[in-house]
Amino acid sequence: MTLNKRRICVVVTARPSYSRIKTAMLAMKEHPEIELQVVLAASSLLERYGNASRIIEKDGFDIAARVYNVLEGENLTSSARTTGVGIIELASVFERLSPHAVVTIADRFETMATAVAASYMNIPLIHIQGGEVTGNIDEKVRHAVSKLSDVHLVASENARARLIKMGEDPKMIFNTGCPSIDIARMVSECNVSGLVNGFDAKYGGVGKPVDYKSPYAVVMQHPVTTEYEKSRSQVELTLNVMESLNIPVIWFWPNVDAGSDGTSKGIRAFRERSSQNKFYFLKNMEPVDFLALLKNSMVLVGNSSVGIRECAYLGVPVVNIGSRQNGRVRGTNVIDVEHDFESLKSAILKQIAHGPYSASHLYGDGYSGQRIAEILAKVDLTINKQITY
Template sequence: MSQSKICVPVTTRGNYGKFKSVMQAIVEHPGLELQLLVGGGALLHKYGDFVEDGELGGFEVESSLYFLLEGENPITMAKSTGIALTEFTTAFNSLKPDVVLTIADRFEELAIATAASFQNIPLAHLEGGEVSGSVDESIRHAITKMSHLHFPASEKAAERIQKLGEPADSVYPVGATSLDVINNLDMDDMESVESELRDKGVGGSVNLHQDYLLVIQHPVTTEYEKNREYIDETIQAIDDLEMPTVWLWPNMDAGSDAVSKGIRVYREHSNQEHIRWYTSLPIEKYGKVLYNSACIVGNSSSGIRESSYLGVPAVNIGNRQQGRHRGSNVVDVPHNCQEIKAAISQQLDHGRYPPDDVYGDGNSGDQVAEILSDYEFSIQKQLTF
């Protein structure tokens, strides 16, 4: 029996965490063959070069693709998308996959979807149908309309995909694949995490056996000019609280340079011994850091999705996750120092929440692989209304 070649492009450490269980299930499935591409921020030290650090879990990489331009502004983001389109077009032409698997809403994922669609390669899409702020909203739905098979993370997202005119028999709400890795972690085993934090971070030291905050704030692409102002409000709130904090660097979206500059200025001119800074953390260690934190603060989707599954209190700042379905563990605030501090204090007083399975139960990878092996793709797409 011939195997279907499933091409998985990994462009960030975060997306690797979401793809990992799916890739493992593909490797283990007798009817499927994995083609792994690595590119973008996944190859750059400033975003945590996990490929160089040997954190790809033994998966064989078919090709490495460089497409990111420096600057982290709207112009470089648009141009990087164009370069990514060229690079992935060439890679797909060489590998000739049977299916390309894309995910969510990043700008390079739009290039991946376009490269596959224009070459008549069936496209499967993880995490479509969700509502959020920023340009991510537009990108996600554009990818949905180019995709032939859909793996949304929730039932509500599945309903939206069908309302966009996609056939019901192409939509499989399997849950959030990132939960698969987290579901299998020993959350009480913090020894390896403590080693990671000690050896790779910078700044003060954080005792992971006491209450600490986890902060992740990415740029808001549709509010590009305000990103420095936004990060300064968050920095002031965390500085005022003086609570031990694990802080992860922003992603590579437009506005990242302003967020990074705000952090660098703070680090150079302030006493921040209560904060430990990291470019990123592997999903196996990040999951434990999130689970054991007293509260996650910022605007990452992790503060909506994984925190809900784990019952971790979350303070979501601003519009980046606007409209995304959330559990009862999330408190929403604007980019205002005083309101951020008040919300954090409120969440610390509340403590942990009951786990919520709105984004699945942590068993998605095997479902995705099985559906990929059986699904009969049709390149021709047509609205259902």
């Protein structure tokens, strides 16, 4: 423990959460007034979801604690139980680390455990990316975490205005932009083709490896928790569309959500019946490499927020399927479609024909991490919160 430094504990619960906070963690690690404490929990530690812990350690971060709290089932009941176990385990971790503040990221269901444990232990809670709108369970989680939080670091002015309308103190809401856009800026400034050429040896997947120097599409489709019983049929439709296009496809496995078991079964069944000559399935990539992969692609298909955020900055054409990102502010690079074969196929072909879009700064200018570190070093940390309207 370092004297006279603020102990800021960042809890990372899933592989996408790391890209949302990486540059802020790097800035905090180097800040003379901050002692960074990194806690990994939930699916960030699991091999079948990409095991983000290896990437985080490779980036030079010491792990202060690991919390294994994911229960099998990948349904609504296991999500609730996973959250409950997370509260119990994180309470013990926070008691041992004694942080001055805890940082929780975005809107995944596991973040509720971080928020409840910190709040009940009178530890100031800092929320990254509150104030946004998407629908489904993420919406409830995000706004619930916002109400438990004491400091808000939002990604857009639109999100800041929404939190003020929700009764949060304007003085404690800071529009920093999204730290993942910092990585997008780095990627936009580097030789992307040089990066992707080394991926064959670096990442092992299933199926026929893609020639990264040739045109390809990327698919990231996660289950929608309010439609989890449809997850298999929804992913099977997308698989059939991509197969009909007869183009190389890099497909990422889903997050750990209610319905991900159905999504995974749909992918495995497809692999068994298909020749897979055009499909390559991956679990995870390092954040810089992942965005370089997207920047170099023809189109991103699916329902991941990366299509709304980072792809807007990178100008990558996106086809967003279904309701998972409903309400989230998007750039001109996104076409929204429902789960319909012809509509989806037509939208993908339209985006491929269009090619790259102009860069958008909807979610930041690429310098968020340093702003966040400076705010966390100086902001008044308090747990005394009164809601006003």
